[in-house]
Amino acid sequence: MNFKSFNLHPYIESGIRELGYTAPTPIQIQAIPSILQNRDVMGQAQTGTGKTAAFVLPILQRLMDGQRKHIRVLIMAPTRELAEQIHEAIGQLGRYTKLKSVTIYGGINQYTQASKLRKGVDIVVACPGRLIDLMDKGVIDLRHIEVLVLDEADRMFDMGFLPDIRNILKRLPVKRQTLLFSATMPNDVRDLAESILFNPVNIQIGDAVPVSTVSHAIYPVDQHLKTSLLMKILDCTDMASVLVFTRTKDRAARLAKQMKRSGFLVTSLQGDLPQNKRQEALNGFRNGKYQILVATDIAARGIDVSKISHVINYDMPDTVDAYTHRIGRTGRAERTGDAFTFVTRPDRAFVWTIENVLGEKLERRILANFDYTIPAPESSKRSSRLRRIGKRPCPKKDSKKTGEQHACHFSRSSRLSSGVKRGRKDLSHFPYPDSSSQMKSCRSRSMR
Numbered sequence: 001m002n003f004k005s006f007n008l009h010p011y012i013e014s015g016i017r018e019l020g021y022t023a024p025t026p027i028q029i030q031a032i033p034s035i036l037q038n039r040d041v042m043g044q045a046q047t048g049t050g051k052t053a054a055f056v057l058p059i060l061q062r063l064m065d066g067q068r069k070h071i072r073v074l075i076m077a078p079t080r081e082l083a084e085q086i087h088e089a090i091g092q093l094g095r096y097t098k099l100k101s102v103t104i105y106g107g108i109n110q111y112t113q114a115s116k117l118r119k120g121v122d123i124v125v126a127c128p129g130r131l132i133d134l135m136d137k138g139v140i141d142l143r144h145i146e147v148l149v150l151d152e153a154d155r156m157f158d159m160g161f162l163p164d165i166r167n168i169l170k171r172l173p174v175k176r177q178t179l180l181f182s183a184t185m186p187n188d189v190r191d192l193a194e195s196i197l198f199n200p201v202n203i204q205i206g207d208a209v210p211v212s213t214v215s216h217a218i219y220p221v222d223q224h225l226k227t228s229l230l231m232k233i234l235d236c237t238d239m240a241s242v243l244v245f246t247r248t249k250d251r252a253a254r255l256a257k258q259m260k261r262s263g264f265l266v267t268s269l270q271g272d273l274p275q276n277k278r279q280e281a282l283n284g285f286r287n288g289k290y291q292i293l294v295a296t297d298i299a300a301r302g303i304d305v306s307k308i309s310h311v312i313n314y315d316m317p318d319t320v321d322a323y324t325h326r327i328g329r330t331g332r333a334e335r336t337g338d339a340f341t342f343v344t345r346p347d348r349a350f351v352w353t354i355e356n357v358l359g360e361k362l363e364r365r366i367l368a369n370f371d372y373t374i375p376a377p378e379s380s381k382r383s384s385r386l387r388r389i390g391k392r393p394c395p396k397k398d399s400k401k402t403g404e405q406h407a408c409h410f411s412r413s414s415r416l417s418s419g420v421k422r423g424r425k426d427l428s429h430f431p432y433p434d435s436s437s438q439m440k441s442c443r444s445r446s447m448r
């Protein structure tokens, strides 16, 4: 099958050709004809399947007819990065159509956005919060909306946007086409879909299982050795561009700083960064200025950097779904990629869960020339013990200042364990022996 069979406008076909797409992906084959027929769609598709073009192409086709410079399409996205990506895809696929889109999200000057709106646009790609601000101020007129797209609906729920979405929905014309896309279909999303979609076409691509073009491996390692293992792997492996995931914003920033000091071309993306810094990080990663991007889940949501060769989970994700999303950043649209996950002892049970979902055992890898026997420094042992019993470390100084700080004390079990292994190498578990373990050794130095 090729794109000709959709009978798209020649200007749109030129945009497709220019991007080098030769054949539609499965979700495009299923979604485009239905959307062209004005049907509502509920699409379950993971990232990397080509879902953006699946809704952008028929939307552009619809907009080729009818009045210009009225907002006729509203696309809602959970994050600024995803909004920018959709906007970019519209710009690329629609470059010969002269149709205009604008992004609306917080963190940047709203007057610029308002002035673009005043000049007239056909498509608005928005995050919920700023859109509501502009609606309340009467800056944006959504009375002519013909198509509403909710992209990554499950993420919108995760991020607490449901009330905002309902608020926006109330103010849109009832007679419209609605397209809802989500990587997973939890009950919340299904309930929303049932209440806003009319007789939808259901499309399901993949089963929330990471794209098959990705090969997965896990690296058992103690927490305190993760950074040195990461740097060693980067030193040893040919990697074009690498996305590293950490669990917290603070860790993303610290890890990137440490790696930068060691000479890696690295930047970080986390929620505390102002918008211009985020964009700079993303652009730098896209254009190759940085080969490594260290990010948190929220920050990296929806990132489409088509040439990501490796995703490294420095910290294990919290859910299989999060694993799927992270891994979906590599191996996009028929390309191949590698996904490495660092696994500490407490993460092991979760590895089995992932293996169950994938239906295959993940390859265990042990780096041959890496010293796994270096003991943890006392400070990191102490804080990891505290983490295990759910307490923050006591502040060293001024610990008598507040009642809250006094509340920091050890449980009986932690006192017991703290006495046992102090200063000794406890290597009974790592790297844990496994028949599928592979010893990997250095091949090349390509990242610095």
Ligand code: AMP
Pocket: 020, 021, 022, 023, 024, 025, 028, 046, 047, 048, 049, 050, 051, 052, 053, 304, 306, 332, 333
């Ligand atoms: P998405 O799932 O929309 O994030 O798309 C993932 C990547 O696939 C993006 O880099 C798109 O440019 C690319 N892509 C989308 N459709 C096609 C296609 N038909 N052929 C090749 N690449 C595509």
